[in-house]
Amino acid sequence: MSGLRGGILPRSFYAGDTVDVARKLLGCILVHEAPQGITAGKIVETEAYIQGDPACHASRGMTPRNRVMFGAPGYAYVYFIYGMYYCFNAVTASAGVGEAVLVRALEPLQGSHLMRARRGRERLEDLCSGPAKLVQAMGITREHNGADLTCSQLFVCTRETVPGKFVTTTRIGIKEGSEMPLRFYLEGSPFISRK
DNA sequence: GTCCTGATCCTCT
């Protein structure tokens, strides 16, 4: 699986239009080479957070928490939420622009035994079917905030097969901006967080 | 300093 490194998405991939990047990430592989072993999963659900979007963390300017979003594209933005969970985002657009793509669900491809141990769940569909779940299953921590997705232990690879049709809907768990169609998932996947 | 809110998950009912 280390051969996947050959397919690492370049920084230019993330530098494009955020909504476009969110769609193109569907079907790509998120990989984490942890000391305990490698875990990998196919991205089946994403959400875009863009400029002028009230639900975007960057909408009220840069703070110590969201500063990674304003940096160069191709870095991981990991933040703490609800007192218990972390969510993983890929920073997009150009430096100075606070935009990112939230990865909401994965289809486990490798290291499912590790994922089960980290999650305490057996069913494959319960391992990565939510933003906080996949972070836990992949072994991602706050230490990964600001990690370079093009040259670190945490990276994303280009898709190996052409994904099927994807569905565009509204985002989950937000109030303002909830009418914007910025959530994307692979149609029919049993691994998405919800329909 | 204090108060409030939240891009969630899990366990009930």
Place this chain on the structure above:
DNA sequence: GAGGATCAGGACG
């Protein structure tokens, strides 16, 4: 479908 767990950031004084 509802509610609790649990805590960092941000707004305000």
